[in-house]
Amino acid sequence: MNERYRRHIQLDEVGSSGQQKLSNAKVLVVGAGGLGCPILQYLATSGIGTLGIVDFDTVSVSNLHRQILYTANDVGKHKAEVARQQLQHLNPDIIVEAYTTALTVDNCLNILKPYDIIVDGTDNFVTRYLINDACLLLDKPMVFGALYKFEGQVSVFNHQNGPSYRCLFPNPPAKNEVPNCNDTGVLGVLPGIIGLLQATEVLKIILGIGEVLSGKILFLNTLTYQQRILKFPRNEAIIKGVKKNVKPKAVSTDDCIFTTSLSLNTIEATDNIVWIDVRENGETPELYGEHILKMPLSSFESSQNLQNDGKRHIFFCQSGIRSQKATNLAIESGLMNCFSLKEGAHELKRWLTQNK
Amino acid sequence: MNITVTYFGKLIELTGRTSEDITIEESSVVGVKTALEKAHPAFKNMTYQLAENNSILQQEDTLQTRALDVFPPFSGG
Numbered sequence: 001m002n003e004r005y006r007r008h009i010q011l012d013e014v015g016s017s018g019q020q021k022l023s024n025a026k027v028l029v030v031g032a033g034g035l036g037c038p039i040l041q042y043l044a045t046s047g048i049g050t051l052g053i054v055d056f057d058t059v060s061v062s063n064l065h066r067q068i069l070y071t072a073n074d075v076g077k078h079k080a081e082v083a084r085q086q087l088q089h090l091n092p093d094i095i096v097e098a099y100t101t102a103l104t105v106d107n108c109l110n111i112l113k114p115y116d117i118i119v120d121g122t123d124n125f126v127t128r129y130l131i132n133d134a135c136l137l138l139d140k141p142m143v144f145g146a147l148y149k150f151e152g153q154v155s156v157f158n159h160q161n162g163p164s165y166r167c168l169f170p171n172p173p174a175k176n177e178v179p180n181c182n183d184t185g186v187l188g189v190l191p192g193i194i195g196l197l198q199a200t201e202v203l204k205i206i207l208g209i210g211e212v213l214s215g216k217i218l219f220l221n222t223l224t225y226q227q228r229i230l231k232f233p234r235n236e237a238i239i240k241g242v243k244k245n246v247k248p249k250a251v252s253t254d255d256c257i258f259t260t261s262l263s264l265n266t267i268e269a270t271d272n273i274v275w276i277d278v279r280e281n282g283e284t285p286e287l288y289g290e291h292i293l294k295m296p297l298s299s300f301e302s303s304q305n306l307q308n309d310g311k312r313h314i315f316f317c318q319s320g321i322r323s324q325k326a327t328n329l330a331i332e333s334g335l336m337n338c339f340s341l342k343e344g345a346h347e348l349k350r351w352l353t354q355n356k
Numbered sequence: 357m358n359i360t361v362t363y364f365g366k367l368i369e370l371t372g373r374t375s376e377d378i379t380i381e382e383s384s385v386v387g388v389k390t391a392l393e394k395a396h397p398a399f400k401n402m403t404y405q406l407a408e409n410n411s412i413l414q415q416e417d418t419l420q421t422r423a424l425d426v427f428p429p430f431s432g433g
Contacts, residue, residue, distance in 0.1 A: 031433055033433055034432075034433055035433045036433070120433075121433055122433050123431065123432055123433035124431055124433075125429070125431050128431070145433070146429070146430035146431060146432060146433060147430055147432035147433060148365040148366060148430040148431075148432055149365075149432075151364060151365055151430065152430070153429075153430050168405065168412070168429075169403060169405070169429045171403075172403075172429070173402070173403040173428070173429060174401065174403070184432055186432055191433065217412075219364055219425075219427065221364070224374075226362075228407070228410065228425060229410060230407045230410055230411060230412050230425070231410060231411045231412065232411070232412040233414075
């Protein structure tokens with residue numbers, strides 16, 4: 001072990017005792033996407049003894065420009081599982097646990113509980129607020145990072161009685177205020193930069209060195225290198241309000257998980273997709289195929305024939321309105337990876353022919 | 357009184373600029389928000405915070421400087 005970490009141990013600020021602290025540490029990374037990949041790589045090579053990865057999603061071709069743990073051969077596979085294998089190759093001496101499920105109000109406390117530090121690598125407000133509230137209830141630090149195009153934010157919440165995300169933004173933005181993750185571009189290197197700043201905070205917390213970004217949020221614009229470190233206080237009333245609950249409550253907003261609309265031009269033919277036709281029997285054009293299920297909305301039973309199997313469930317109808325209803329019903333019933341097709345059956349028929 | 361506001365994230369697109377001078381009638385957070393919403397009505401429906409001197413301002417604060425940062429939450433990952 002010592003040779004692998006020699007250049008760490010040479011640092012007076014780390015030493016053998018610091019490396020032992022890293023080895024004893026248990027860190028959970030929620031989201032194995034743009035932020036999660038570099039965070040996980042460096043935490044693994046740094047010798048964090050136990051790493052957890054939570055991600056329900058599967059690898060898409062459009063992930064590959066920034067999600068550097070994955071290759072073209074991984075498309076369609078579970079991110080958490082592929083990441084686990086890659087990390088185990090990078091460092092066979094550590095323990096890596098993969099959770100191929102979405103973090104929900106029901107499972108979050110159990111998943112987070114065994115870990116010392118929780119890292120937020122998610123791409124939506126629903127999960128960020130969920131992690132924030134769960135960290136408050138379990139009294140664990142949360143290392144936060146978020147992106148917008150060329151800019152990033154980093155902070156550490158709930159660290160040694162420091163403020164939480166809700167002390168900064170008490171509630172998530174309203175519907176339609178912030179674009180959903182799939183609709184916004186991002187420069188490929190940005191999640192690498194911001195993710196490694198988060199990984200740095202994790203190491204600082206474990207080693208007890210430097211000044212942790214607690215009670216401060218870092219802004220970085222990579223186009224100009226304009227940056228800010230802004231201080232903000234703990235809001236006792238808000239924190240008390242969260243802590244009085246037995247388990248976190250889901251916030252409602254309009255981003256990734258709840259918007260769930262996808263356009264055909266963002267879908268790869270190689271994605272692992274189940275198409276669900278929610279039109280009534282007899283509507284035309286009729287579409288058939290081994291990956292097309294018929295579930296008319298009038299008799300829709302959200303869970304019938306559908307499982308959380310890592311496949312992407314895309315609901316469609318004639319114009320994209322009934323499919324939105326069906327998607328919401330499916331999500332409410334606990335089905336993951338659900339999307340509503342923005343276009344209708346005519347456009348899908350053409351797309352399926354073109355992408356045979 | 358004129359102050360300079362610097363925008364972050366989506367607010368850059370919303371205003372079409374990275375910073376600008378705006379006129380405020382009251383040297384307070386409320387005064388700045390009123391001026392921002394007058395200049396850019398879309399701010400009424402936005403979640404954002406104001407900061408100066410590297411500190412985030414609370415609703416009841418009065419301004420100490422004439423240079424403010426205005427930033428929204430980011431959600432991308």
